[in-house]
Amino acid sequence: MDPLEIDEPGRRVLLMGNEAIARGAIEAGVRYCAAYPGSPSSEILASLARTAPRFGHYAEWSTNEKVALEGACGAAYTGLRAMATMKQNGVNVASDILTAMSLAGNPGGLVLVVCDDPGGISSTNEVDTRNYARLADVPLLEPATFQEAKDMVRWAFSLSEELELICMVRSVTRISHARGVVELGPIEKVARTAVMKPEQRYGSLPPCPNHAEVKDKLRRAAEIYESSPFNRYAGPERPELLVVTCGTGWWYSTEAIRMLGVAERVGVLKLGTTWPLPEALLKRHLEGASSVLVIEESDPVLEYNLKALLSKEALRAAAPSRLLGKVTGTVRGAYGPGVGEMNPNLAADAVARALEIEAPSLPKPLRESMQAEIDFEIPKREVAFCPGCPHRASYWVMKNVLRLDGRDGLLIGDIGCYTLGFGRTGYYLSRTMHCMGSAIGFSSGMAKLAGFGFSQPTIAVVGDSTFFHACLPGLVNARYNRSPFLCVVLDNSATAMTGFQPHPGTGKTALGEEAPRLSIESLCAGMGIPVQIVDPFDVPAATRLLYRALQKNELQVVVMRHKCAVLQGREEGLPARRVWVDAEKCIGEQCGCNRFCSAAFGCPALIWDKEKECAAIDEVICSRCGLCAELCPGGAIRITEEEVQP
Amino acid sequence: MTALRKDPFNLIIAGVGGQGNILASQLVAQAALAEGLNATIGETYGVSQRGGSVMSHVRLTAGTPVGPLIPQGEADLLIGFEPIETLQVAMDFGSPQLRVILNPRPVYPISVLSGDLAYPPMERILDLLRGHAADLSTLPATDIAREAGEIRAMNVVMVGALASAGLLPMDKESYLRVIRDQFRGRAREINQRAFETGYEALPSAHA
Amino acid sequence: MSSRDPVSDASAPAEKGPRELREEVLDRGLCTGCGMCLDLCPYIEEMGENIAFISDCRGDQGRCYAVCPRTPTDLDALRRFTRSDHRSGFLLGPYESVWMARARDEEVRSRAQYGGTVTALALFAIETGRIDAALLTAWSQDPDEPYATMPLVARSRDEVLSASGSKYTAGPTLKALDGILRGDARKVLVVGRPCQVLALRKRMRIEDPTFPGERIALVVGLFCMWSLSYRDFEGMIEPLAGGRRLKRIDVPRGRFIVETDREAFELDHDSVRPHARQACRTCFDFTSELADLSVGSTEWKDDWNTLIVRTGAGRDFLEEAVQKDRIEIEPFPKDRLRLLEEASFNKKKRVLEQLEQQAKTTGMEAYLRLSREEKEFFLSAHGPGSEE
Structure with a gap:
């Protein structure tokens, strides 16, 4: 049985952090859930969509995060409990409505869950979205465990209703994408009819009185926080060092204390409610603590807020003589304080430094003893397009076209699977990679520079999901302002990077229902932009088409359409055929001077048989797409239609 | 309650995206949970669905749950699951008490396939692990899986x-029960067979 | 420095490869678009008459470099290899005789640019079984590229006829050569521009005599002053032709006339010429001096060709074609020959001076390696037809 559907309070189940967040919403009786996929947040909405039939809530993949939050907001205006979830980049997209709607409030419980990605493990930045809580004047909760992830989300709904203000819950990769034991709670049965009454009006004009009102709400939030069970202290009554921490910082802090064996000397004050800060609670714990060390993920947000609080007249007496953290350089990071992910070792290092322990006796990793014996380079495993990925074919084509064109043409890319165009398997072709849809904006600007001597043709590359998410205004702009560039939409029929979520072009909703399939080509045609479609696996046709398009000095769209290989495999299994290398025909090192297929093409399944001195295919990895057979100049890679063991 | 040799007991599964790292870590954690232990899994995987480094930290404890790293x-x-991934994880997280079970079949990084770098000689990798960890067992798990009917x-x-x-206190039956719970039909059959063959394939450990 | 040119000397290994081909030729805009390297290597591809490395080959030496007409070229060594006679001097390269020539066949002549000599030679070779196919350049059939050319492997009369008429861009026809030879054609006739003839001879010289050497029955070289950059050509033609297929291009004495299916229009010759490929400005050879037979216009009588017999193979072939009444020849008037020589002299002198100048400013040796005697002939003299 799906653990999220178990209605058995007290039952302990193993949940992913994102599932725990979803369960919290379910237990709170959430009715409306919306999200745009993005690691490490995607599994929240996926879990809610999966369980929607059981609990009757609504869940959707919205076209972008702003729309998701606006949808949830709309639901909250009608009195329902609603939630929007997104990754850190998504809050930037949603920030316009977030900073506006908080001023006017909402009657139904409204929760924004943001999953940050410290260290940028699966992101292009490591933005700390807690800063938005202050920016938008909204209460912030930070779970430190899987249990809290569930419980806090549940509580966030009632807090939001009590304050009539959206609440933000900030998770991080190590909670969202980790798993642990969670004790389930009861599922609230909330029977509410959605209605917006005549007297209900929500507008942020005039802003100033509204702003004052939301400040009042925050003061009330701080009062409520004073007695929150999510804030707790553990340790000696009068610790030599008080660690103030939140989120995963708590985990690393307690681990650090264990590692250093300093449990008698160090106390830990864990805060779950980090904006606004509960003053009285902090005053109580800080009074008498001479050394305070703040350990938290990402930016020193808690640290700054604490410093600001301690500058208040009423709290000045509680200010410790030493307040240590990232600002003081006590808490370090892989790339400097506040840069990169926290971990137990960094926390132990900080605690040791705060306690002035000279050389903490921590276990030495094997690296130190092994290093001397390693007389070879360990090859780095670069991120790469998956075997069979249509984007590899598309990038192969675009690389060839740009080279054949010979005018130093540029590939302007952005965010999606095709971000990997920045790396080796995308032939390092992408020249930009920032945020969704920005390839269009960049190209739109660059293509207007002919008058300043700019003569390089431009290909703007976006994905299918990105197209719907953030490309339409940019294309409208380019069309309106007559900016001549080639926009290539890499359509792999999924939001593949984040786990194959459907989008408006796929004909399916998050709930698995049939949906109108929005056509990229019709949308472009509707704007009067010439559009062509080609299958990137037809390399010669795609190359010709793109080359020809690049010769024209006008705005055009080419959709390179081929389904994601992983998705294809999931839906239909591997094709019943074998792709193999005919060792007799393969001329190996002699081919095009040196193994053209593996050296130039870059498929992870196309390996090298040292003994036979010829190419080979790793059957475990190969997706049987067969593109290599087309590229092999000697016809040595063969496809045999036959049933093969999966 | 089931007792661990060391508490928390820290296990890492190291491999490459697409090798089923996450499923493996869940099987262990679920089996532990079924026997009353607490389990935390921290997974590190990058942006790619297939082919990037994947590392799962599985931490088992009889006490309060511990953090994911x-x-x-x-x-x-x-x-x-992959030799150079294993070597690098051993270097960062291993101690001289580390025990290693390794499938010595390489998954070549793109930089090796392109001819920029060489894959280190397998014997050197094995020697290093043997020489610095407490114990190394190797298992041709890919070949065994192929014989069991599903190479993956x-x-x-x-x-x-x-x-x-x-090394872990859980009963064989606890793992099998998790497999039965998680899979249906042919997948269940194949995974049961794969588990059983793997269980029998490590002769040294039974001594 | 070795006295032997390492590149064009078959006994020495090629010391340079793809990197140098890119640096010395492609990146400097010196590619002639001949197409010779294309079929030798999967790393090199062509589109729109641009030739490029689609991926960076790591090989450190290669035939791609050795066969290129813009890599170091020892012209005397190639002349010896082609067994062409030297007595005729430097002006038009080695040759035995020069003729006025034209096809006997009315249909051939009606479709030809001038006298239809090339078409008649190719037809004669096919019809008498001397070759299995002729490698020609025809207008592209691709509706997306109505102004482009394509290599045509002609095996029938209709196919040969369909390639009639001059083209003024640099179709990479030689890319199809290996494909034909690896297919079912045992012997072929190749028609090419001077750069293509040069590339073909360089290739034949470094490779085994049996392949492709002996498989090439006859090399017919065209006269060529320059070829246009395809991109520029398309840019000039498109507004006028509007996507309609080209039928014929004529460049009669300082005019540039383009005919489509529907109409003819004229471009200003002086505005067309600057769009010649950069590589053409470094070309020393406008009469395909390493061919067996060279054919071009007479710049005088529009239904005749100038035909230069350069090798024994060329002479034998022509004699038979004349004997079998396929080709009609007449002696080439002395005064016309002097004009031809003068045109050649002027081009050679201009190019040599430019190459010398470039070698001085870039510090890179010019691709063309000539004997001191030949070089001085052009750089010091005023030329045969000089009025001074």
Whole structure:
């Protein structure tokens, strides 16, 4: 049985952090859930969509995060409990409505869950979205465990209703994408009819009185926080060092204390409610603590807020003589304080430094003893397009076209699977990679520079999901302002990077229902932009088409359409055929001077048989797409239609 | 309650995206949970669905759950799905007490396939692990999986081997129950067979 | 420095490869678009008459470099290899005789640019079984590229006829050569521009005599002053032709006339010429001096060709074609020959001076390696037809 559907309070189940967040919403009786996929947040909405039939809530993949939050907001205006979830980049997209709607409030419980990605493990930045809580004047909760992830989300709904203000819950990769034991709670049965009454009006004009009102709400939030069970202290009554921490910082802090064996000397004050800060609670714990060390993920947000609080007249007496953290350089990071992910070792290092322990006796990793014996380079495993990925074919084509064109043409890319165009398997072709849809904006600007001597043709590359998410205004702009560039939409029929979520072009909703399939080509045609479609696996046709398009000095769209290989495999299994290398025909090192297929093409399944001195295919990895057979100049890679063991 | 040799017991599964790393870590954690232990899994995977480094930290404890990241040098057991991934994880998280079970079949990084770098000689990798860790067992898990009928069930073969190694307290039956719970039909059959073959395949550990 | 040119000397290994081909030729805009390297290597591809490395080959030496008409070229060594006679001097390269020539066949002549000599030679070779196919350049059939050319492997009369008429861009026709020879054609006739003839001879010289050497029955070289950059050509033609297929291009004495299916229009010759490929400005050879037979216009009588017999193979072939009444020849008037020589002299002198100048400014040796005697002939003299 799906653990999220178990209605058995007290039952302990193993949940992913994102599932725990979803369960919290379910237990709170959430009715409306919306999200745009993005690691490490995607599994929240996926879990809610999966369980929607059981609990009757609504869940959707919205076209972008702003729309998701606006949808949830709309639901909250009608009195329902609603939630929007997104990754850190998504809050930037949603920030316009977030900073506006908080001023006017909402009657139904409204929760924004943001999953940050410290260290940028699966992101292009490591933005700390807690800063938005202050920016938008909204209460912030930070779970430190899987249990809290569930419980806090549940509580966030009632807090939001009590304050009539959206609440933000900030998770991080190590909670969202980790798993642990969670004790389930009861599922609230909330029977509410959605209605917006005549007297209900929500507008942020005039802003100033509204702003004052939301400040009042925050003061009330701080009062409520004073007695929150999510804030707790553990340790000696009068610790030599008080660690103030939140989120995963708590985990690393307690681990650090264990590692250093300093449990008698160090106390830990864990805060779950980090904006606004509960003053009285902090005053109580800080009074008498001479050394305070703040350990938290990402930016020193808690640290700054604490410093600001301690500058208040009423709290000045509680200010410790030493307040240590990232600002003081006590808490370090892989790339400097506040840069990169926290971990137990960094926390132990900080605690040791705060306690002035000279050389903490921590276990030495094997690296130190092994290093001397390693007389070879360990090859780095670069991120790469998956075997069979249509984007590899598309990038192969675009690389060839740009080279054949010979005018130093540029590939302007952005965010999606095709971000990997920045790396080796995308032939390092992408020249930009920032945020969704920005390839269009960049190209739109660059293509207007002919008058300043700019003569390089431009290909703007976006994905299918990105197209719907953030490309339409940019294309409208380019069309309106007559900016001549080639926009290539890499359509792999999924939001593949984040786990194959459907989008408006796929004909399916998050709930698995049939949906109108929005056509990229019709949308472009509707704007009067010439559009062509080609299958990137037809390399010669795609190359010709793109080359020809690049010769024209006008705005055009080419959709390179081929389904994601992983998705294809999931839906239909591997094709019943074998792709193999005919060792007799393969001329190996002699081919095009040196193994053209593996050296130039870059498929992870196309390996090298040292003994036979010829190419080979790793059957475990190969997706049987067969593109290599087309590229092999000697016809040595063969496809045999036959049933093969999966 | 089931007792661990060391508490928390820290296990890492190291491999490459697409090898079923995450499923393997869940099988172990669920089996532990079924026997009353607490389990935390921290997974590190990058942006790519297939082909990037993947590392799962599985931490078992009879006490309060611990965090998802194992501190450096504190891993007790390392299940390696891929040799250089295993070597690097051993270097960062292993101590001289580390035990390693390794499938010595390489998955070549793109930089090797392109001819820029060489894959290190397998014997050197094995020597290093043998010389610095407490114990190294190798298992041709991919070949075993192929014989079991599904080459991609290598992960479950390795879990079978881990279960038989006697390092974790869980019963063989607990793992099998998890497999039965998680799979239906042919997948269940194949995974059961993969687990059983893996369980029998590590002769040294039964001594 | 070795006295032997390492590149064009078959006994020495090629010391340079793809990197140098890119640096010395492609990146400097010196590619002639001949197409010779294309079929030798999967790393090199062509589109729109641009030739490029689609991926960076790591090989450190290669035939791609050795066969290129813009890599170091020892012209005397190639002349010896082609067994062409030297007595005729430097002006038009080695040759035995020069003729006025034209096809006997009315249909051939009606479709030809001038006298139809090339078409008649190719037809004669096919019809008498001397070759299995002729490698020609025809207008592209691709509706997306109505102004482009394509290599045509002609095996029938209709196919040969379909390639009639001059083209003024640099179709990479030689890319199809290996494909034909690896297919079912045992012997072929190749028609090419001077750069293509040069590339073909360089290739034949470094490779085994049996392949492709002996398989090439006859090399017919065209006269060529320059070829246009395809991109520029398309840019000039498109507004006028509007996507309609080209039928014929004529460049009669300082005019540039383009005919489509529907109409003819004229471009200003002086505005067309600057769009010649950069590589053409470094070309020393406008009469295909390493061919067996060279054919071009007479710049005088529009239904005749100038035909230069350069090798024994060329002479034998022509004699038979004349004997079998396929080709009609007449002696080439002395005064016309002097004009031809003068045109050649002027081009050679201009190019040599430019190459010398470039070698001085870039510090890179010019691709063309000539004997001191030949070089001085052009750089010091005023030329045969000089009025001074």
